[in-house]
Amino acid sequence: MGTTDTVLLAALGVLALVFGVLVFTLNSMARVTFSLLAALVCVGGITAVLGLPYLGVVIVLMMVMEMVIMAVFMIAYMMNPAGLMPMSMLHNKRGALTISGLVFVALAAGIFLVSWPDRTASRPRDTTFQVGRALMAEQMLTMVLLGFVLLATMVGATVLATHRGRYDRFGDDLDQRPAKDPAGGGVGR
Amino acid sequence: MTFELILVLAAGLFSTGLFGALSQQSIVMIMMGIELMIGGVIVAAADFWHFLAPGAPSGQVVIVAAVVAMAVEMAMGFAVTTAIYRARRVDMTDMAGELKG
Amino acid sequence: MVEAGAWWTLLAAPGLLVVLAALAVAGNAVLDARNAGRPVGVAGAVRPFLDVPRALVVQPRRLPAADRLLWRAGVVTVPVAAVLSTLVIPFGGHVVADLSVGVVWFNAMEVLTWAGLWLAGWGPNAAFSLVGGYRFLAQGLAYELPLMFALISAATGAESLRVGDIAAAQDGLWYAVWMPVAFAAYLAGVLAFSFLGPFAYPAGRDLAGGVLGEVSGVDRLLLRAGRWLWLASGAAMAVPLFLGGGAGPGLPAWAWSLVKTLLVLGLLVWGLRRLPVIRADRYVEFAWVVLIPLTIVQALVPAVVNLNR
Numbered sequence: 001m002g003t004t005d006t007v008l009l010a011a012l013g014v015l016a017l018v019f020g021v022l023v024f025t026l027n028s029m030a031r032v033t034f035s036l037l038a039a040l041v042c043v044g045g046i047t048a049v050l051g052l053p054y055l056g057v058v059i060v061l062m063m064v065m066e067m068v069i070m071a072v073f074m075i076a077y078m079m080n081p082a083g084l085m086p087m088s089m090l091h092n093k094r095g096a097l098t099i100s101g102l103v104f105v106a107l108a109a110g111i112f113l114v115s116w117p118d119r120t121a122s123r124p125r126d127t128t129f130q131v132g133r134a135l136m137a138e139q140m141l142t143m144v145l146l147g148f149v150l151l152a153t154m155v156g157a158t159v160l161a162t163h164r165g166r167y168d169r170f171g172d173d174l175d176q177r178p179a180k181d182p183a184g185g186g187v188g189r
Numbered sequence: 190m191t192f193e194l195i196l197v198l199a200a201g202l203f204s205t206g207l208f209g210a211l212s213q214q215s216i217v218m219i220m221m222g223i224e225l226m227i228g229g230v231i232v233a234a235a236d237f238w239h240f241l242a243p244g245a246p247s248g249q250v251v252i253v254a255a256v257v258a259m260a261v262e263m264a265m266g267f268a269v270t271t272a273i274y275r276a277r278r279v280d281m282t283d284m285a286g287e288l289k290g
Numbered sequence: 291m292v293e294a295g296a297w298w299t300l301l302a303a304p305g306l307l308v309v310l311a312a313l314a315v316a317g318n319a320v321l322d323a324r325n326a327g328r329p330v331g332v333a334g335a336v337r338p339f340l341d342v343p344r345a346l347v348v349q350p351r352r353l354p355a356a357d358r359l360l361w362r363a364g365v366v367t368v369p370v371a372a373v374l375s376t377l378v379i380p381f382g383g384h385v386v387a388d389l390s391v392g393v394v395w396f397n398a399m400e401v402l403t404w405a406g407l408w409l410a411g412w413g414p415n416a417a418f419s420l421v422g423g424y425r426f427l428a429q430g431l432a433y434e435l436p437l438m439f440a441l442i443s444a445a446t447g448a449e450s451l452r453v454g455d456i457a458a459a460q461d462g463l464w465y466a467v468w469m470p471v472a473f474a475a476y477l478a479g480v481l482a483f484s485f486l487g488p489f490a491y492p493a494g495r496d497l498a499g500g501v502l503g504e505v506s507g508v509d510r511l512l513l514r515a516g517r518w519l520w521l522a523s524g525a526a527m528a529v530p531l532f533l534g535g536g537a538g539p540g541l542p543a544w545a546w547s548l549v550k551t552l553l554v555l556g557l558l559v560w561g562l563r564r565l566p567v568i569r570a571d572r573y574v575e576f577a578w579v580v581l582i583p584l585t586i587v588q589a590l591v592p593a594v595v596n597l598n599r
Contacts (some may be wrong), residue, residue: 017198017205051391091213116192146253
C-alpha cells in the first residue's frame, strides 16, 4: 500500500466518522440525510482504495439513490424537516451512549488483542472478475438467496405500503375495465 | 497497523450507528442508524479481504450481501412506516408501544 | 488501444466538454432563431451567451430561511459530476483515467445528479423549486433502470466494464447496429439526466421554472450549464459505447471521435426540440412496463452471442 493510498484512507476514514456523528447531531433532516450519504460515500471510497473498485463505485451509486429516496421520506414523516425549530427527538440517551460506548470498547479491545493471521494469498489481478466469478460459481446459492430476498422485499413492501386493493381498482365484481386508478399511466391502460 | 486502524474505524461507525438506532425516537432516524452500522460492516469486510484473505472472494461476497441488506432494510422500513402512519398517524417508536410482543 | 493518464488530458477533457456544450447551446439558439423567423447567423448563435456576463454581475436573490449550504452543494454537484463523468470517456486514443470499472463510474456520476437536483430544489425554501426536485426523482426512477440495462448491454457485449475495451470490441460492427433498443434507451437517458426537451419536466414552465425557478446569478449559470454539460458528456459517451469509438477509415482516431460526438450531439439537440414534455407519472409506467422488459431482452442478446462465439 503506497503513501497516496494511506493518506486517502486516513482522510476518508476521518470524514466518514465526522459525517457519521453529524447524522445524530444536526437538526435539519435534509442535512442529516445528506451527511449520512457523505459518510456512506466515504465508506465506498475506502472500499475502492482497498482494492475493490467495482464494489466501491457501486456502493456510491446505490447510496446516492437510496439516500435521495430516504430524504423524500424524511421530509414526509418528520415533524421538523428543515430544522428551523430545534428539538430533541431522543429517548434514553444515557443508556444508548453507555451501550454503544461499551460495544466500541469491546470491539476495539478485540481488534488489538486478537493475533490476526498473516495474509494467505496474493491479490488477484482483477478483483471485479473475482467477485463476479464467485457469485456465479461457488457462491451461486448466496446469489440466488439474495435474489429471493429482494423479490420478497419488493412484494412485501408494495403490499404494506399500498392502501388500495384489487376491489378498489376493478370494482366489487372485479370486472371494471380499465381499472380505476388515481393517476393515469403512459401505456393507456 | 493500517489493518487495525481501519477496523477501529469500522467499530466507530458501527457504534455511532448503534447509538442512533438505540436513542432515536423516529423510525426513519432509527433506519439511518442501522444504515451506518451496516456501513461499518462493509468497511470491516473490505479490510479483512484486503489484509487477510485477498485470494478468496468471500470478503467481497460479504460486502454484496451487506449492500443488499441495506436496500432491503430501507425498503421494508419505509413500507412499515407508511403502513403504520396510514393506520394511526404515528411515526415514533414510543407511540407504537402496542406492537410490543 | 487507449492511452491513459497524460497530464494534459486533465485540462483538455473539461475544456473539450465545455466547448461541446457551448456548441450545443449555440445550435439550440440557431434553431430557436429559425423557428422565430429571425435571421439565422452568428448573432442568433451567441444570443444565449449574453446571459453569462449578466449572470456574473447580477445581484443574487435572497430568500427567507434558505438552506444555503445544501443549495450551493446541489447547484455545484450537477456540473461537477458532468465533468467527472468525462474522466473515463476515451476521445480518439486518449483518456484521462482508463478505470477498470469505467461504465459504473459514469453511471455513479450520473446518479449524483439526482442528489444535486433534489438539493437544488430543496435549498431555496420555495414550494415550486421543491416540487421540481421531486419531479426529477420521479423521472429518475423511470429512466434510470432502462439506462442501466443499456449500459449493461454494451458492457456484456464487450465482456468488460472498461470503456476503452468496449470501444475496441466493436471492431467491424457497431453496437448501435445490433443493439438498437439499448442505443435508443441510452439516448433517452441522456436527455433525461440532462433534464432537457421531453424530460424538462423538473424545470417545467407550469412550475415557474421548477428547480431553476429561484436560483439566480452564478448559481443559475452553473445549474443551466450543468444541463448542457451533461448533454455533451452523454453524447461523448455514446461514441465509445455504441458507435465504435475512434475507429473509422482515413481520418485519425480523434477526428472520428469528434465527428461522431458532434453527430450524436446534433441529433440530441434536434430531437429535444421535436418532442413534447412528458409527465413523470406517464413516463414511469411506460418505462417499467415497456422499456425495462425490452432492455432486459436486449441485454440477453449480447450474452447469448458471446456464449456462442
